[in-house]
Amino acid sequence: MNCEFDEIRPYGAGEVKQAVESLLADRQFSRVLKGFVPWMPRWMRNGLVRLAFVGVNTPLQFQLRFIKPVLKHILRRCSTGHTFSYTGIAPGPERYTFISNHRDIVLDSAILDLMLHEHSFPTTCEIAIGDNLLIYPWIKTLVKLNKAFTVKRGLSPRELLESSQTMSRYMHYAINEKHENIWIAQREGRAKDSSDQTQESLLKMFAMAGEGSIVERLKDLHLVPLSISYEYDPYLKAQEFQQKRDNPSFKKTKQDDLDNMKTGIFGQKGHVHYEAMPCINTWLDELSELPKTEVFAEVARRIDRQIHAGYRLYPGNFVAADLLLGTSTYAKEYSPKDKQTFETYLQSRIDLVEVENKDEAFLRERILTMYANPVINKMKSEK
Numbered sequence: 521m522n523c524e525f526d527e528i529r530p531y532g533a534g535e536v537k538q539a540v541e542s543l544l545a546d547r548q549f550s551r552v553l554k555g556f557v558p559w560m561p562r563w564m565r566n567g568l569v570r571l572a573f574v575g576v577n578t579p580l581q582f583q584l585r586f587i588k589p590v591l592k593h594i595l596r597r598c599s600t601g602h603t604f605s606y607t608g609i610a611p612g613p614e615r616y617t618f619i620s621n622h623r624d625i626v627l628d629s630a631i632l633d634l635m636l637h638e639h640s641f642p643t644t645c646e647i648a649i650g651d652n653l654l655i656y657p658w659i660k661t662l663v664k665l666n667k668a669f670t671v672k673r674g675l676s677p678r679e680l681l682e683s684s685q686t687m688s689r690y691m692h693y694a695i696n697e698k699h700e701n702i703w704i705a706q707r708e709g710r711a712k713d714s715s716d717q718t719q720e721s722l723l724k725m726f727a728m729a730g731e732g733s734i735v736e737r738l739k740d741l742h743l744v745p746l747s748i749s750y751e752y753d754p755y756l757k758a759q760e761f762q763q764k765r766d767n768p769s770f771k772k773t774k775q776d777d778l779d780n781m782k783t784g785i786f787g788q789k790g791h792v793h794y795e796a797m798p799c800i801n802t803w804l805d806e807l808s809e810l811p812k813t814e815v816f817a818e819v820a821r822r823i824d825r826q827i828h829a830g831y832r833l834y835p836g837n838f839v840a841a842d843l844l845l846g847t848s849t850y851a852k853e854y855s856p857k858d859k860q861t862f863e864t865y866l867q868s869r870i871d872l873v874e875v876e877n878k879d880e881a882f883l884r885e886r887i888l889t890m891y892a893n894p895v896i897n898k899m900k901s902e903k
Contacts, residue, residue, distance in 0.1 A: 525690045530646060530667045533578045539661050540573050549658035579667045583633060583644055587666060591634050594627075599789045600751070603832075604635035608798025609744055611641045615695050615702075616799065617726075618645060620746035621716035621827055622705035624784040625653060628748055629703040630666075635794055636701070646694050648687075648704040653781075655774045667700075673708075688728035695741055702741075706823065712757045713886070715893040716827055718820040727816075734815050735808050739801045745823045747795040747830030749894070752865070754787020755780065758886040759873045766877065795830035828901035831894045836862040840891030850895065 531539055543549050544566045553565050560568075576585050595602055609616060622628060633644035647668040654660040654670065669690060672683045694700045706718040723738070730737035763770045772780075800823065807815050835858035838850035843863075854862075870883050 525669075525686070525693070528670045528672075528687065528690060530579055530669055531664045536577055536579070536582060536665065537573070539665050540569070543658055543661050544569060546658040546661075548656055549662075552658075579665055580644060582665050583667065584637070587630060588634060588637065591627075591630050594785060595631070595634075595792070598754075598786055600791050602631060602635070602792040602794075604639060604794045604796070606639070606796035608802065609796055611639065613642075614742060615643075615699055616744045617691065617695060617702040617704065617741040618744050618746045618796065619704055619706050619718070619722075619823060620748050622707065622710045623714075623748050623750050623753065625710070626781055626785055628705070631792060632703055632746070632794060641701070643699075643701060645701040645703040646698075648702065650708070653777060655777055669694075684725045685728050688725050688730075691726065692729045692737075692740055703746075706827070712761065712890070713893055714753070714890045715897060716824065718823045718827075720816040720820050723816045723819055733808065734812060735804050738819065739804050743800045743823070745797040745800065745826035745830070747793075747797070747827045747832070749793045749795070749832035749834075751790025751792070751834045751836065752788055753890065754783050754789060756783075756869070756872060757890060758869065758883045759875055761886045762873070762875050762879055762882060765882070766875070791832075791834065793832035795832065797826040797830050800826075824897075825901045828894075828897040831898045833895055833898060835859075836865070837891050837895045839863070840866075840888045841895040844885070844888040844892045 550562055550565075553569070554560075554562070572585070576582050618632060620628065620632075629645060629647040636644055644667060647663070647666065648671050649663055649668045650673050651670045652673040654663065660670075669687075671687060672679075675683055691702055691704075694702055704722075706716060706722065708719065708722075711717070726741055726743070727734045727737040730740040760772075800819070803822065804819070807818055810818060833853075835854035838853035839859050839862040842848055842850050866884065866887055869887055870880055873883055
């Protein structure tokens with residue numbers, strides 16, 4: 521293991537046992553475990569966890585032994601099914617950097633790992649996660665066990681440059697020497713309005729390491745645009761929109777972040793679909809003659825187009841688009857029952873919002889926009 525990356529990398533083989541011991545010694549993690557089996561005394565819970573870890577020596581083994589069954593339970597309880605389509609990539613020796621839109625803090629990468637395993641890909645992904653989400657020591661330990669590497673947030677310009685260079689080197693190292701897949705969101709944070717756009721700064725970070733031209737450095741990471749589509753978004757994003765509108769200095773607390781993680785995991789999602797598009801190496805060489813200043817903008821535009829084209833649209837998306845625009849353009853895509861179901865759902869989400877001076881018209885417009893944007897973007901991608 522290259523020690524240059526010790527500060528950000530996930531745990532490696534040989535570090536799992538110590539990580540488990542630190543988890544079991546953490547009082548907050550013990551309370552989390554107690555929530556699953558409240559009747560069981562702590563000594564028994566810890567003993568069972570230690571027993572379950574016999575033979576688990578790597579993060580991949582941890583994922584398959586623990587994360588996979590927990591995730592399958594969550595999906596049975598909180599979704600109506602999950603599907604995975606992939607064109608232009610295949611299970612085999614090639615490793616990929618999946619760059620995706622971002623819907624859920626915890627589950628986006630976890631569901632991808634499950635789907636890769638279910639479709640016979642030889643390994644799961646190392647996961648890029650912001651250190652702002654590692655709000656308690658046990659969370660940091662748990663995500664590092666789950667093959668996460670950390671992205672530093674809140675840095676000065678100089679620190680940001682150094683951090684970006686280190687992360688770029690690590691990603692190239694993970695793909696080419698560790699032979700791991702990678703998952704990373706196309707932008708910092710989730711797009712609250714579900715209009716997904718790739719940050720050029722992220723692509724520039726990718727190209728800080730590697731050999732050759734910008735195009736050759738990007739090709740070295742085998743970037744695969746990935747579309748993530750949830751039928752229903754469990755978060756109360758509209759509430760946050762009004763909070764920020766009414767108080768521009770509004771900031772979420774650590775408890776807000778923890779509550780959001782819980783909501784994302786256990787909230788109802790309807791159907792979940794992942795669509796992996798062809799690796800961008802199939803067209804990157806077309807950009808070799810572009811000026812350097814234009815390469816990243818064009819790569820971002822094309823990745824966005826692929827992600828938007830890969831959206832799985834549900835009846836509620838089409839209902840939202842028509843309600844938002846005041847048209848019946850997409851009426852053939854849903855039934856009267858679908859429309860009634862979505863309008864009932866829409867009102868139920870508004871009813872859940874708890875803010876002072878609740879603005880129902882504003883909240884309604886924000887939720888409709890969130891569900892309509894995937895339709896609008898997908899239609900643009902097909903022109």
